[in-house]
Amino acid sequence: MGKLDPTLLRTFVEVARQGDETAAAERMSLSNADINRRVKALELHLGYPLFERRGGDLTMTPKARLLFDHLDAGFAAADRAELRQREAAGRQRLIVSALGTFAKGWLTPRLAGFTRAHPEVALRVDADFRLIDFDSERVDLAIRHGFGSYPGLESIRLFAPEMLVVGSPELLSVGPSIDEPADSIAYHLLQAEGCPYWRMWLRANGITNPETLRLASSGPNFARNRDLLEATAKGSGLALVEADLARPEIEAGRLATAAKTQWPDSFAYYLVGKPTAFKTRVAAAFRDWIVKEARH
Numbered sequence: 001m002g003k004l005d006p007t008l009l010r011t012f013v014e015v016a017r018q019g020d021e022t023a024a025a026e027r028m029s030l031s032n033a034d035i036n037r038r039v040k041a042l043e044l045h046l047g048y049p050l051f052e053r054r055g056g057d058l059t060m061t062p063k064a065r066l067l068f069d070h071l072d073a074g075f076a077a078a079d080r081a082e083l084r085q086r087e088a089a090g091r092q093r094l095i096v097s098a099l100g101t102f103a104k105g106w107l108t109p110r111l112a113g114f115t116r117a118h119p120e121v122a123l124r125v126d127a128d129f130r131l132i133d134f135d136s137e138r139v140d141l142a143i144r145h146g147f148g149s150y151p152g153l154e155s156i157r158l159f160a161p162e163m164l165v166v167g168s169p170e171l172l173s174v175g176p177s178i179d180e181p182a183d184s185i186a187y188h189l190l191q192a193e194g195c196p197y198w199r200m201w202l203r204a205n206g207i208t209n210p211e212t213l214r215l216a217s218s219g220p221n222f223a224r225n226r227d228l229l230e231a232t233a234k235g236s237g238l239a240l241v242e243a244d245l246a247r248p249e250i251e252a253g254r255l256a257t258a259a260k261t262q263w264p265d266s267f268a269y270y271l272v273g274k275p276t277a278f279k280t281r282v283a284a285a286f287r288d289w290i291v292k293e294a295r296h
Helices: 006-018 021-028 032-046 062-088 100-117 169-174 181-186 197-204 210-216 225-233 243-251 281-294
Strands: 051-054 057-060 092-098 121-127 141-146 154-159 163-167 239-242 268-273
Touching (some): 006 032, 006 062, 021 032, 021 100, 057 062, 092 100, 092 281, 100 121, 100 141, 100 281, 141 281, 154 281, 163 243, 181 210, 197 210, 197 239, 225 239, 225 243, 239 243, 268 281
Parallel strands (some): 092 121, 092 141
Antiparallel strands (some): 051 057, 154 268, 163 239
16 A cells, blocks of 8 residues: 555545535635545545445545544644644634535635635634534634524624425325414424524414424434435425425425425524624624625
């Protein structure tokens, strides 16, 4: 076995972090073909596959997960050291927390534009669904999905994604129609981990009955959207997801739209931070850039 090129390991770690070769290519300023070639070269060197490919999704194999667990901390430490070097050289740091689906599907493909416009900013995006404590965590801004009311924080509306209630065609053919939001309680409601969309949807439509809201949160949780959609397609219950995630499954006939009701326009993505954070030059630059991108 020949000497292993460390760039192959770096590429593997980035693809594993992003869960997507296109997003990794954006982060590393490479083409998709380069990323794919490096992953295949590493698989050939190691003698086992690193990812299971199903449609557009990548899932690490058990051996790849062990390799990633050994490598990730080391590369993360190297990234932090590089960031400190850039800051020492005059680049200003900006850390933005964003929901994983938003970071992967909307934000990451656009970041090259921000970097070109502001090369002096060392921007890092942390994909995380947790609510951020700005007083105790090293995060400057966050992008969250909700109604924009965050006590003590300033929020700037970006855009409202289209949301759909979906289920398997077989389940919906035998179940009751959903003409009002409360009708959804007749089904098992599947949950996206960390995203209480069902409760928020019901509350936004004036439903405050505690038992109804309890039932809306009682379904099983799924950490990954693809697992949530797969369970929904198998008839386990209904899911409440962004239309962009559901459309490929709807077009393939595995899912169907279940509800005719609309989401309130105020349920949107918001850029959130402490009022003092937006007064810094780098945060203001990011705010102005992302607002412009969101309104294109």
